[in-house]
Amino acid sequence: PTFEPDGKLVHYDEGNYAPDAKKSDRIEATLLALVRNSEVDDMVQSMQDLERVWNNKFNYPWTFFNDVPFTEEFKEKTSAATNAKCIYEVIPDEHWTKPSWIDDATFQSSAKVLEGKGVQYASKMSYHQMCRWNSGLFYKHPALKDTRYYWRVEPNVHFFCDIDYDVFRYMHDNNKTYGFTINLYDDPKTLPTLWPETVKFLADHPEHLNENNAMKWVTDDEHRPQNNHDAQGYSTCHFWSNFEVADMEFWRSKAYGDYFEHLDKAGGFFYERWGDAPVHSIALGLFEDASKIHWFRDIGYQHIPFFNCPNSPKCKGCVTGRLTDGEAWLHRDDCRPVWFKHVGMG
Numbered sequence: 503p504t505f506e507p508d509g510k511l512v513h514y515d516e517g518n519y520a521p522d523a524k525k526s527d528r529i530e531a532t533l534l535a536l537v538r539n540s541e542v543d544d545m546v547q548s549m550q551d552l553e554r555v556w557n558n559k560f561n562y563p564w565t566f567f568n569d570v571p572f573t574e575e576f577k578e579k580t581s582a583a584t585n586a587k588c589i590y591e592v593i594p595d596e597h598w599t600k601p602s603w604i605d606d607a608t609f610q611s612s613a614k615v616l617e618g619k620g621v622q623y624a625s626k627m628s629y630h631q632m633c634r635w636n637s638g639l640f641y642k643h644p645a646l647k648d649t650r651y652y653w654r655v656e657p658n659v660h661f662f663c664d665i666d667y668d669v670f671r672y673m674h675d676n677n678k679t680y681g682f683t684i685n686l687y688d689d690p691k692t693l694p695t696l697w698p699e700t701v702k703f704l705a706d707h708p709e710h711l712n713e714n715n716a717m718k719w720v721t722d723d724e725h726r727p728q729n730n731h732d733a734q735g736y737s738t739c740h741f742w743s744n745f746e747v748a749d750m751e752f753w754r755s756k757a758y759g760d761y762f763e764h765l766d767k768a769g770g771f772f773y774e775r776w777g778d779a780p781v782h783s784i785a786l787g788l789f790e791d792a793s794k795i796h797w798f799r800d801i802g803y804q805h806i807p808f809f810n811c812p813n814s815p816k817c818k819g820c821v822t823g824r825l826t827d828g829e830a831w832l833h834r835d836d837c838r839p840v841w842f843k844h845v846g847m848g
């Protein structure tokens with residue numbers, strides 16, 4: 503299938519989802535995973551879950567990304583877990599290496615300070631690189647040139663509920679940009695200057711603010727149980743991005759491109775520990791029409807320590823409505839009610 507310039511889908515061979523069909527009913531979309539060779543068994547576990555509940559019916563291709571080449575073992579084990587096509591890609595250096603304007607000594611010293619404040623992974627350079635790549639670079643990979651939608655899948659996640667419809671076609675036909683399952687508050691110590699930089703950006707680019715934005719959601723920390731002083735105006739509520747189903751046209755837009763470039767130059771991917779989840783979420787909340795953001799209440803999902811577990815006979819292996827089977831205090835991180843309060847059920 504292709505899209506005409508007005509965005510209309512050209513429907514090929516309706517109902518044909520055979521893995522190797524030249525013309526199928528699939529949308530230009532892929533399952534997408536950034537993953538290390540050492541995580542192959544956890545990746546296979548995630549694939550088996552998603553294949554079982556959904557992809558065995560639709561056979562969307564899997565695209566795997568890595569900063570080093572995938573091993574034969576990785577390729578063999580993952581391609582054996584699906585009937586669909588598997589694509590293995592190395593990330594170009596210029597998308598992964600720390601950018602030239604980031605000063606190494608400043609990185610080291612700020613990492614020490616953050617670590618002293620309990621910020622996890624602060625001195626792990628590859629974690630910063632990963633967050634930056636997931637924020638503003640993955641969709642520029644040449645292998646995704648002709649792909650519009652993706653479903654991000656991490657190793658060692660779980661899917662619990664049978665899904666009988668083409669999720670990508672749902673996104674397209676209902677004009678959705680972004681789909682999520684879980685909404686959480688972030689650790690404000692990871693992003694003290696993210697909101698101030700965003701405010702600066704908005705002052706320079708008021709034209710990017712969407713008429714039907716979710717600014718109220720982005721800034722509402724009234725019900726946040728913990729002190730949020732460090733976040734300087736951002737609630738830290740974000741779509742938990744280890745799950746995302748999204749339209750890359752949004753990331754490829756002028757608004758998002760300008761925003762990412764501003765943030766990248768500001769340095770917070772390295773001098774602080776900005777995650778791709780708050781960056782994506784703020785951008786969606788400000789530059790996208792809030793009605794184009796969709797809660798997949800029907801997709802049962804777990805990335806430790808949180809669940810989305812619907813009340814449905816289609817779900818097996820999770821407890822309805824339970825957010826976590828971790829410690830009780832983890833419940834304070836749930837901010838889905840704030841999304842529903844401001845934006846409705848999407």
Ligand code: GDP
Nearest residue numbers: 536537538541567568569628629632656657744
């Ligand atoms: P967390 O969920 O925030 O604890 O972060 P993860 O360790 O799960 O990392 C997020 C995703 O990025 C996972 O899919 C990892 O496999 C992947 N990832 C993180 N760092 C690297 C890296 O240095 N190289 C590669 N290839 N993948 C990475």
Ligand code: MN
Nearest residue numbers: 656657744805
């Ligand atoms: Mn993870």
